[in-house]
Amino acid sequence: MNALRSENSGVSIVLCGQAGQGIQTVEKLLTSILKASGWNVFATKEYMSRIRGGTNSTLIRVGSKPVRGFINRIDVLAALDKSAGGHLAKRISPETVIMGEKEVLSGFGDTGSFFEAGFSQAAKDLGGKVYANTVAVGALLRLLGIPAEEVKEPLERFFGGKSDEIIEKNQQALQKGFEMAEKPAEDFGAGLKLSGEPDVQGRMLVNGAQAVGLGALAGGCNFISSYPMSPSTAVLAFLAQNGGGLGLIAEQAEDEIAAVNMAVGAWYAGARAMITTSGGGFALMSEGVSLAGMMESPLVMHLAQRPGPATGLPTRTEQGDLELALYSGHGEFPRIILAPGTLSEAFSLAKKAFDTADKYQVPVIILTDQYFMDSYYNTETFSLEGLKKSSYITKTDKDYLRYKLTENGISPRGVPGFGEGLVCQDSDEHDQQGRITEDLELRVKMNDKRLKKLEAAKAETVQPSLVGAEDYENIIVCWGSNYNIVKEAIELSGRSDTAMLHFSQVYPVPEKAIEKLKRAKKTAVLENNATGQFAKLLKLQLDFEPDEKILKYNGMPFAADALSEKINEMF
Amino acid sequence: MNADKFDMGNIDIAWCPGCGNFSILDVLKDSLAELEISPEQLVMVSGIGQAAKIPHYLKANFFNGLHGRALSPATAIKVSSPSLTVIAESGDGDMYGEGGNHFIHTIRRNPNITNIVHDNMVYGLTKGQASPTSRPGFKTGVQINGVVLEPFNPLAVAIGLDAGFAARTSITDKELTKDIIKQAVRHNGYALVDLLQPCPSFNKVNNYKWFKENTYRLEDTHDPSERDRAFSLACKTDKLALGVFYKSQKPSFEENISAGPEPLHEKRLDTDKLESLIKSFAS
Ligand SMILES: Cc1ncc(C[n+]2csc(CCOP(=O)(O)OP(=O)(O)O)c2C)c(N)n1
Ligand code: SF4
Numbered sequence: 001m002n003a004l005r006s007e008n009s010g011v012s013i014v015l016c017g018q019a020g021q022g023i024q025t026v027e028k029l030l031t032s033i034l035k036a037s038g039w040n041v042f043a044t045k046e047y048m049s050r051i052r053g054g055t056n057s058t059l060i061r062v063g064s065k066p067v068r069g070f071i072n073r074i075d076v077l078a079a080l081d082k083s084a085g086g087h088l089a090k091r092i093s094p095e096t097v098i099m100g101e102k103e104v105l106s107g108f109g110d111t112g113s114f115f116e117a118g119f120s121q122a123a124k125d126l127g128g129k130v131y132a133n134t135v136a137v138g139a140l141l142r143l144l145g146i147p148a149e150e151v152k153e154p155l156e157r158f159f160g161g162k163s164d165e166i167i168e169k170n171q172q173a174l175q176k177g178f179e180m181a182e183k184p185a186e187d188f189g190a191g192l193k194l195s196g197e198p199d200v201q202g203r204m205l206v207n208g209a210q211a212v213g214l215g216a217l218a219g220g221c222n223f224i225s226s227y228p229m230s231p232s233t234a235v236l237a238f239l240a241q242n243g244g245g246l247g248l249i250a251e252q253a254e255d256e257i258a259a260v261n262m263a264v265g266a267w268y269a270g271a272r273a274m275i276t277t278s279g280g281g282f283a284l285m286s287e288g289v290s291l292a293g294m295m296e297s298p299l300v301m302h303l304a305q306r307p308g309p310a311t312g313l314p315t316r317t318e319q320g321d322l323e324l325a326l327y328s329g330h331g332e333f334p335r336i337i338l339a340p341g342t343l344s345e346a347f348s349l350a351k352k353a354f355d356t357a358d359k360y361q362v363p364v365i366i367l368t369d370q371y372f373m374d375s376y377y378n379t380e381t382f383s384l385e386g387l388k389k390s391s392y393i394t395k396t397d398k399d400y401l402r403y404k405l406t407e408n409g410i411s412p413r414g415v416p417g418f419g420e421g422l423v424c425q426d427s428d429e430h431d432q433q434g435r436i437t438e439d440l441e442l443r444v445k446m447n448d449k450r451l452k453k454l455e456a457a458k459a460e461t462v463q464p465s466l467v468g469a470e471d472y473e474n475i476i477v478c479w480g481s482n483y484n485i486v487k488e489a490i491e492l493s494g495r496s497d498t499a500m501l502h503f504s505q506v507y508p509v510p511e512k513a514i515e516k517l518k519r520a521k522k523t524a525v526l527e528n529n530a531t532g533q534f535a536k537l538l539k540l541q542l543d544f545e546p547d548e549k550i551l552k553y554n555g556m557p558f559a560a561d562a563l564s565e566k567i568n569e570m571f
Numbered sequence: 572m573n574a575d576k577f578d579m580g581n582i583d584i585a586w587c588p589g590c591g592n593f594s595i596l597d598v599l600k601d602s603l604a605e606l607e608i609s610p611e612q613l614v615m616v617s618g619i620g621q622a623a624k625i626p627h628y629l630k631a632n633f634f635n636g637l638h639g640r641a642l643s644p645a646t647a648i649k650v651s652s653p654s655l656t657v658i659a660e661s662g663d664g665d666m667y668g669e670g671g672n673h674f675i676h677t678i679r680r681n682p683n684i685t686n687i688v689h690d691n692m693v694y695g696l697t698k699g700q701a702s703p704t705s706r707p708g709f710k711t712g713v714q715i716n717g718v719v720l721e722p723f724n725p726l727a728v729a730i731g732l733d734a735g736f737a738a739r740t741s742i743t744d745k746e747l748t749k750d751i752i753k754q755a756v757r758h759n760g761y762a763l764v765d766l767l768q769p770c771p772s773f774n775k776v777n778n779y780k781w782f783k784e785n786t787y788r789l790e791d792t793h794d795p796s797e798r799d800r801a802f803s804l805a806c807k808t809d810k811l812a813l814g815v816f817y818k819s820q821k822p823s824f825e826e827n828i829s830a831g832p833e834p835l836h837e838k839r840l841d842t843d844k845l846e847s848l849i850k851s852f853a854s
Contacts, residue, residue: 202853203853204849204852204853205852205853206852210852214845214848214849214852217840217845217848218840218845220840222835222838223647223651223835225647242848245841245844245848246840246841246844246845246848247831247835247838247841249650249651249828249830249835251650251828253643253676254672254673254675254676255672257640257643257672257673258640258642258643258672258673258676259643261636261637261640261643261644261647262643262644262646262647263647264636264644264647265616265634265636265643265644265645265646265647265648265651266644266647266648266650266651266835268634268644268647268648269614269647269648269649269651269652269655269834269835269836270651270652270834270835270836270837271647271651271835271836272835273647273651287637287640288637291636291637295636381849381850381852381853382849384842384845384846384849387840387842391836393836415652415834415836416611416612416614416632416648416652416655417611417612417632417652417654417655417834418834418836419611420611421611422610422611422630422631422632422633423632424626424632424633424635425633425634425635426633426635427619427635427636427637428635434633435627436585436624436627436635
């Protein structure tokens with residue numbers, strides 16, 4: 001049971017079973033109790049595209065140090081269904097403690113340390129099947145070596161608002177679980193040696209979707225129109241549920257085409273609008289990206305990637321849509337693509353997206369993915385410090401020109417009804433007033449004006465972060481959701497000659513990055529796709545070519561532990 | 572108010588000589604003037620096509636967007652800045668063909684906008700292909716043996732969906748057209764005006780004479796609150812009735828989502844509320 005005492009990577013617990021069996025309840029209860037008692041937690045899930053049945057799993061990591069990424073290793077497996085054995089076979093080792101009901105354990109081979117637990121009987125004794133999940137949580141907490149007294153209060157808080165009877169029953173269920181795991185815990189020598197950090201308690205526990213949603217609100221987002229598509233829907237739902245009190249309008253459009261055209265219309269009238277979608281929906285929105293390009297409309301688009309082409313693997317993860325985001329929409333016009341690596345970055349970049357879009361009147365695309373949307377961990381509470389509502393809207397005068405030719409290409413943007421002028425926006429090539437033109441000289445001027453804005457926007461470029469050894473020999477380049485995975489993999493590899501260069505702005509590629517890349521003896525680009533889309537972009541924009549590419553596209557995220565071995569093989 | 576207020580002065584207009592679009596433009600200006608709407612408070616939204624160029628020929632704010640997409644931005648503009656008068660105006664191909672899905676769902680959504688559709692039963696700007704409202708047998712360079720598809724019936728669809736306001740008129744009857752446009756703009760909620768229009772360049776069948784001979788005004792006794800009657804009138808296509816077929820009073824989209832009268836660009840972010848939302852994730 002060495003794994004259970006790992007200083008660096010804490011304990012890794014996997015819950016596995018069918019959809020509808022209550023995995024999410026266990027996950028929620030366990031993480032909130034652990035976090036409330038001062039433990040760092042991380043959770044992420046992988047699931048099938050179905051509502052009931054199938055085999056789904058959730059990874060929960062607990063540590064006294066921050067734990068923030070996916071790993072393959074399983075220390076404790078709570079199996080709710082026989083199929084867990086086959087589903088997770090490659091991740092189970094002799095040291096994995098597998099707990100579950102008798103008939104569920106029969107679905108496993110010989111590998112693993114087994115702990116037969118009668119959750120349903122215990123629940124029945126307490127008066128109902130509903131308590132089975134709480135019994136399981138009690139057993140897990142005992143295996144982690146967390147004292148029962150410590151979790152009494154957090155449990156009460158979790159069930160806050162429920163009747164005294166329900167709270168009492170759940171306390172008993174938890175206690176039952178503790179007792180059940182008493183002997184196995186001793187047999188397996190389980191228990192965390194580390195202690196929790198009290199200051200974890202006050203931190204936030206959010207997932208990627210919530211971080212993007214909160215960032216959007218901080219960026220002044222007051223309009224969202226979207227059409228549901230996994231894994232992006234959570235942002236729409238989050239804003240619909242939490243934005244109302246802040247005056248946000250949320251509309252489920254009839255399709256993605258309507259959604260994006262609404263968003264451009266809303267910006268025109270002075271709203272700060274966004275859409276959220278996945279690859280298939282973004283493909284439909286291409287015309288809106290192009291419209292924003294021509295109209296010089298600000299637009300914020302959140303694209304949560306999943307494997308394609310077409311409907312692909314609807315509930316899995318991939319970084320396969322960078323090129324879609326980059327080249328979507330016909331014609332030539334500027335855009336900016338951001339890809340947050342951490343939750344706090346998701347907050348700050350979503351906020352920034354609105355400002356940048358507004359200031360330069362360009363589409364800004366936030367690229368995340370299923371893994372990022374569905375993962376959560378405790379993080380520093382997002383700060384609103386220094387937040388000022390920066391409005392770039394001009395009050396118009398009689399002679400107002402929507403597309404006034406200016407030095408840097410940015411024309412003051414008015415909105416209808418605010419001032420004496422008229423605001424005319426056109427999807428056709430237009431003159432300074434916004435009226436259709438077929439003056440070909442003016443066409444060139446207008447095109448130049450639009451493209452020039454990208455140069456201006458470069459002032460706001462988000463520089464990549466270099467993490468790890470200062471005097472590195474090797475660099476692993478990654479972007480978006482791989483931040484925490486690569487960071488941890490390098491730590492686990494124990495290599496002091498290797499660093500990570502993580503890009504949170506993938507387009508335009510920050511030019512200065514080339515200096516850091518050139519200083520490395522050996523470089524690798526790591527991406528969750530099959531063709532190395534960001535590597536291609538690095539070649540195009542920086543004329544940089546890595547020595548290696550590490551690519552994964554089976555629908556699962558990279559695993560920090562497997563990656564650390566790969567690093568040691570490669571460098 | 573004088574209709575000159577909406578004049579663009581001496582501009583180059585891309586419509587064909589003799590086209591019904593010119594009269595539509597004139598009637599629209601008169602209607603707006605009589606409604607006392609100022610150009611600064613008016614937003615004309617259109618898609619793409621010959622009809623869709625109308626915002627360029629009238630002095631007002633405008634959003635001349637993409638083919639088929641006038642209704643989506645129009646809805647968003649209205650809800651983001653509710654005191655504006657928003658008119659979505661385009662051709663039959665634009666609204667009923669490329670924009671068909673939005674047409675259906677905008678009726679369901681019921682934003683307080685006016686939707687004027689220049690229905691010339693043909694695609695003008697792409698030079699004469701069939702439109703969704705082209706009549707069976709209509710021959711074009713694409714439909715070489717004549718249209719075989721059942722024509723789209725905007726009135727029947729709108730009434731079927733319980734639209735707030737559904738009317739048909741023809742530019743061959745200017746007085747009626749003006750009256751209907753004014754009623755449509757005044758109506759609280761989505762208002763459809765299917766506006767029959769001859770296209771002398773590409774529709775030689777449904778010309779001025781044809782519209783005169785094949786349309787008639789609804790009787791004064793017609794009660795627009797009677798949905799069944801309105802629907803059965805809409806289904807009659809041998810001769811086309813003109814007038815307000817159907818009206819129903821119901822809350823608009825903006826009222827339903829309680830957006831409030833203040834435009835979104837004037838609203839300030841309540842940072843205290845956001846702060847407490849953020850904090851709720853830390854407990
Ligand atoms: C996405 C897209 N598809 C096709 C076109 C080409 N197009 C321009 S106008 C038009 C039809 C317009 O017909 P209608 O709305 O009836 O207007 P009219 O020109 O008759 O007034 C088409 C197909 C386009 N601009 N965009
Ligand atoms: S194509 Fe037809 S509808 Fe269009 S401007 Fe010419 S005549 Fe009018």
